[in-house]
Amino acid sequence: MQTKRMTFTSRWLPYVLLAPQVIITLIFFVWPASQALWQSMLRQDPFGLRTTFVWFRNFERLFADPNYLASMKTTAIFAVGTTLLSLSLSLLFAVMVNRMIRSRDLYTTFLVWPYAVAPAVAGVLWWFIFNPSVGILPYMLEMLGYDWNHRLHAGDAMALVILAAAWKQISYNFLFFLAGLQSIPQSLIEAAAIDGAGRTKRFWTIIFPLLSPTTFFLMVVNIVYAMFDTFGVIHATTAGGPAQATNILVYKVYRDGFIGNNLGSSAAQSVILMGIVIVLTVVQFRWIERRVNY
Amino acid sequence: MARIVMEALSKVYPGGVQAVSDVSLDIADGEMIVLVGPSGCGKSTLLRMVAGLERISSGTLSIGDRVVNDLEPAQRDIAMVFQNYALYPHMTVYNNLAYGLRNQGIARPEIDRRVQEAAGMLQIADYLDRKPRALSGGQRQRVAMGRALVREPAAFLFDEPLSNLDAKLRVQMRVEIRQLQKRLGTTSLYVTHDQLEALTMADRLVVLNGGRIEQVGTPMELYHRPETVFVAGFIGSPAMNMIDMAYLRDRGAAPGTLPTGTDLLGVRPDDLRLGDGDGLVLSGTVALLEPAGAESHVYVALDGSGQVVTVRVPGLPDVTEGGVLTLSAPLSALHPFNSASGRRVQ
Amino acid sequence: MVENDRWGMLLAHLVLILGVAVVVFPVYVAIIASTHAPGTFLQGVMPLLPGSHGWENYRTIIFEGRSNAGAPPIGSMLWNSFVMAMMIAVGKIAISLLSAFAIVYFRFPGRIFFFWIIFVTLMLPVEVRIVPTYQVVANLHMLNTYAGLSIPLIASATATFLFRQFFMTVPEEMLEAARVDGAGPWKFFKDILVPLSVTNIAAMFVIMFIYGWNQYLWPLLITTDDSYYTIVMGIQRMVTGADSEPLWHLVMATVVLAALPPILVILFMQRLFVKGLTETEK
Numbered sequence: 001m002q003t004k005r006m007t008f009t010s011r012w013l014p015y016v017l018l019a020p021q022v023i024i025t026l027i028f029f030v031w032p033a034s035q036a037l038w039q040s041m042l043r044q045d046p047f048g049l050r051t052t053f054v055w056f057r058n059f060e061r062l063f064a065d066p067n068y069l070a071s072m073k074t075t076a077i078f079a080v081g082t083t084l085l086s087l088s089l090s091l092l093f094a095v096m097v098n099r100m101i102r103s104r105d106l107y108t109t110f111l112v113w114p115y116a117v118a119p120a121v122a123g124v125l126w127w128f129i130f131n132p133s134v135g136i137l138p139y140m141l142e143m144l145g146y147d148w149n150h151r152l153h154a155g156d157a158m159a160l161v162i163l164a165a166a167w168k169q170i171s172y173n174f175l176f177f178l179a180g181l182q183s184i185p186q187s188l189i190e191a192a193a194i195d196g197a198g199r200t201k202r203f204w205t206i207i208f209p210l211l212s213p214t215t216f217f218l219m220v221v222n223i224v225y226a227m228f229d230t231f232g233v234i235h236a237t238t239a240g241g242p243a244q245a246t247n248i249l250v251y252k253v254y255r256d257g258f259i260g261n262n263l264g265s266s267a268a269q270s271v272i273l274m275g276i277v278i279v280l281t282v283v284q285f286r287w288i289e290r291r292v293n294y
Numbered sequence: 295m296a297r298i299v300m301e302a303l304s305k306v307y308p309g310g311v312q313a314v315s316d317v318s319l320d321i322a323d324g325e326m327i328v329l330v331g332p333s334g335c336g337k338s339t340l341l342r343m344v345a346g347l348e349r350i351s352s353g354t355l356s357i358g359d360r361v362v363n364d365l366e367p368a369q370r371d372i373a374m375v376f377q378n379y380a381l382y383p384h385m386t387v388y389n390n391l392a393y394g395l396r397n398q399g400i401a402r403p404e405i406d407r408r409v410q411e412a413a414g415m416l417q418i419a420d421y422l423d424r425k426p427r428a429l430s431g432g433q434r435q436r437v438a439m440g441r442a443l444v445r446e447p448a449a450f451l452f453d454e455p456l457s458n459l460d461a462k463l464r465v466q467m468r469v470e471i472r473q474l475q476k477r478l479g480t481t482s483l484y485v486t487h488d489q490l491e492a493l494t495m496a497d498r499l500v501v502l503n504g505g506r507i508e509q510v511g512t513p514m515e516l517y518h519r520p521e522t523v524f525v526a527g528f529i530g531s532p533a534m535n536m537i538d539m540a541y542l543r544d545r546g547a548a549p550g551t552l553p554t555g556t557d558l559l560g561v562r563p564d565d566l567r568l569g570d571g572d573g574l575v576l577s578g579t580v581a582l583l584e585p586a587g588a589e590s591h592v593y594v595a596l597d598g599s600g601q602v603v604t605v606r607v608p609g610l611p612d613v614t615e616g617g618v619l620t621l622s623a624p625l626s627a628l629h630p631f632n633s634a635s636g637r638r639v640q
Numbered sequence: 641m642v643e644n645d646r647w648g649m650l651l652a653h654l655v656l657i658l659g660v661a662v663v664v665f666p667v668y669v670a671i672i673a674s675t676h677a678p679g680t681f682l683q684g685v686m687p688l689l690p691g692s693h694g695w696e697n698y699r700t701i702i703f704e705g706r707s708n709a710g711a712p713p714i715g716s717m718l719w720n721s722f723v724m725a726m727m728i729a730v731g732k733i734a735i736s737l738l739s740a741f742a743i744v745y746f747r748f749p750g751r752i753f754f755f756w757i758i759f760v761t762l763m764l765p766v767e768v769r770i771v772p773t774y775q776v777v778a779n780l781h782m783l784n785t786y787a788g789l790s791i792p793l794i795a796s797a798t799a800t801f802l803f804r805q806f807f808m809t810v811p812e813e814m815l816e817a818a819r820v821d822g823a824g825p826w827k828f829f830k831d832i833l834v835p836l837s838v839t840n841i842a843a844m845f846v847i848m849f850i851y852g853w854n855q856y857l858w859p860l861l862i863t864t865d866d867s868y869y870t871i872v873m874g875i876q877r878m879v880t881g882a883d884s885e886p887l888w889h890l891v892m893a894t895v896v897l898a899a900l901p902p903i904l905v906i907l908f909m910q911r912l913f914v915k916g917l918t919e920t921e922k
Contacts, residue, residue, distance in 0.1 A: 005812050006347055007747045008825040017742035018754050020735040021795055027780075028792040029761045032772035039772065093659050096652040103653075109910060110660040115917075116902035117667075118854035118872045121895055124879060125666035128673065128895075134681045134888060136669065136688070170663060172917070179918045199648065228767045232856035236876040250767045254857070257771040266771050273768035347816050368822030380813030384835040393831070394821030441817075 039267035058268035075248040079226035086166035094177035115171035120232030126164035127237040154245030165230045180214035220284045296358040296448035303353035313339040315505045324479040328496035336505035341485045373442035374451040381426040388422040412443040452484040523636045534560045535603040553639040560629035563606040571622030673892035681888045701893045717871040727790035728852030740803035761797045784865040843916020846909045850902040871898040
């Protein structure tokens with residue numbers, strides 16, 4: 001890894017400079033993570049009196065547990081739904097805004113601020129709009145003949161949390177798509193126009209392929225977001241219900257660990273989640289490296 | 295004011311790359327020394343070793359009468375002008391000049407006196423409150439100079455200071471720097487890859503190649519009597535023509551009285567004349583005629599080998615491209631070299 | 641633009657206006673809801689025009705709360721959120737500047753090792769290691785403290801990376817000129833590097849302030865004393881704390897107050913924020 005051509009020489013100063021961050025990292029990141037690893041191989045009896053070392057049995061149990069498998073499936077649907085919805089809307093907005101000249105900043109301002117809204121707040125907002133008794137949208141849906149009730153219908157609940165999670169993420173994706181679009185040289189698009197490609201054709205044959213690094217990057221970021229940062233969306237609204245229909249993995253870790261008090265299982269779930277994060281991070285880094293190299 | 299003495303300076307990078315090998319040089323007080331060579335020849339590394347920005351692997355460096363090998367740059371009593379100026383972008387011109395003095399703990403009135411004096415000398419007094427980004431390239435260059443001046447150092451170090459300027463400004467600044475240096479009489483070490491800049495500015499020139507000194511001398515010495523094939527090719531523009539003796543012998547055109555061991559003959563484009571004569575005589579066809587105003591360059595492809603030699607003639611000569619031509623140069627204008635040693639044959 | 645088609649532009653504007661409407665809609669609804677009397681919500685669907693109880697609702701929620709309905713006054717929650725967000729933003733920036741400086745401007749044994757230790761934090765969001773992190777904080781007696789709210793979230797690989805990337809783009813000559821000018825490491829850091837990073841620091845501040853303000857799970861876990869509640873988690877207590885239907889007018893007033901500060905920060909520092917966001921990931 002690079003440093004500057006010339007560096008300062010000091011035997012102790014760099015360690016002092018690093019100390020605050022490294023100490024905090026060790027205490028609050030590395031140590032808990034290793035604890036999770038250790039606890040994931042322990043099992044406590046129901047009274048918390050005896051702890052036994054059980055190797056990988058917690059993991060084996062998890063993968064045999066239909067609840068856990070269901071939660072995995074729920075997470076996958078949630079993550080894919082959120083990512084697709086948010087990416088397609090923000091790409092549409094970015095392409096349109098990129099065509100504007102004078103109104104570009106105005107639209108950007110209006111599209112950017114949901115980034116600042118906490119996931120939990122986003123959840124509550126949409127929960128309110130869709131509230132079966134006072135919400136506006138169920139009222140409108142009823143006129144269309146659909147009986148919306150996310151307290152009872154699993155599909156409605158999932159749709160609600162996906163909407164809330166995707167809504168909040170639009171700003172982020174929009175900004176990256178817009179930056180990506182602006183880095184495509186105008187001359188390429190002009191060349192394609194001279195070659196006789198119409199607007200739609202230009203988008204799918206020139207712009208979209210050139211945007212693919214951004215799209216791929218955002219896909220990874222959005223999946224990570226949907227899997228880990230949306231705890232608030234779920235917790236503040238559906239609380240995993242109805243009947244586990246929105247019980248995503250991060251929420252389950254919390255519930256099993258804090259409410260169910262099943263430390264071994266919760267730790268094993270943490271370890272699996274860390275595994276997923278690490279894989280996603282590596283994928284993302286490979287991408288960054290590739291982009292640096294071309 | 296100081297004499298700078300380098301004794302067998304070497305720089306080896308971790309990993310074994312030898313950037314500078316065994317350089318010894320004695321720079322007199324007040325002298326302007328220009329280090330010149332192609333990129334990667336070690337000239338910048340050598341300058342940075344003098345500045346203290348690069349550790350000296352072996353050898354001794356003294357500035358004034360002090361050995362400074364292990365001193366910090368700030369303690370060496372030198373000032374440096376960087377290639378990209380390295381002005382602090384967030385500080386005003388005044389603070390850029392004053393920063394180093396403040397770090398030395400110099401009293402405020404004295405700092406102010408020096409900054410004002412340098413600013414006056416460099417005609418940047420009107421810009422003292424501006425930030426570097428509000429200045430033109432030439433003005434930034436002056437500020438960079440000013441930062442060196444205010445320190446009143448024993449030596450100035452210049453690292454290709456003019457390479458970021460356009461051609462016209464470069465000539466103007468070249469003159470100004472040289473005048474200023476002569477007026478202040480400060481020992482200076484100046485790095486450039488531009489041989490014209492080197493010839494015009496130097497009291498003495500040091501040509502470096504592959505980390506070693508090829509030749510040290512006044513501009514005229516280097517131009518008229520290059521000691522190596524490398525120097526012969528590097529100094530002078532258009533470059534010196536190099537003609538293989540084997541080619542001349544094959545064609546029976548080898549000039550008679552050359553030192554033994556000569557197998558390569560150098561002749562400057564200025565010394566070649568159109569037409570027959572004594573000494574070296576060559577023939578060929580005109581490949582290209584390049585008029586350049588007061589002079590013209592004629593590129594001639596030699597018969598038999600096709601090697602292209604360059605001839606510089608005043609005005610516009612009466613030749614046509616594709617036409618056959620005879621060239622000649624007097625014996626006294628020939629530079630005999632040995633290709634194996636790469637050196638001049640005595 | 642390559643060609644000038646009127647209809648295409650019209651369509652684009654239409655799509656965007658619709659998009660903006662969808663994006664703004666939830667917050668609009670929240671603002672409207674926060675201006676109505678409690679009775680409004682008992683009569684079925686909520687109105688789409690502002691009511692006349694806005695002032696009253698906000699005063700109630702900020703200063704009095706409705707403790708019987710699980711809604712403590714939120715004035716102190718806003719303050720707690722602000723303290724937490726500031727401590728996290730300032731703390732992250734400070735320690736990240738220092739560690740990035742060490743990594744870029746020094747060569748020392750263990751450099752790569754420490755870089756990786758910091759890098760690891762990027763991979764471990766607090767959500768995936770909830771229980772053990774909670775245990776550590778509990779053992780350090782940091783539950784129900786500002787320190788417990790902020791310090792564990794201060795270590796940030798993101799900010800360290802951003803500053804590292806930025807420092808790498810600072811010209812080499814800047815350090816060399818400073819060395820010739822007699823600046824040591826600390827002087828260089830303070831006089832040159834930090835002033836040069838001002839834009840990046842500001843951008844990072846926006847992102848980290850929002851990050852800190854929006855923390856949800858962490859304050860939920862480590863605060864049991866309601867004088868340390870933050871506003872974002874407080875909403876959830878209001879929604880689920882009541883036995884009956886939530887007091888929507890007060891909940892929505894809280895939602896508006898919870899969302900407002902970070903939104904204002906973004907709007908006022910939009911340019912910096914956009915730059916900071918898109919450059920972190922480069």
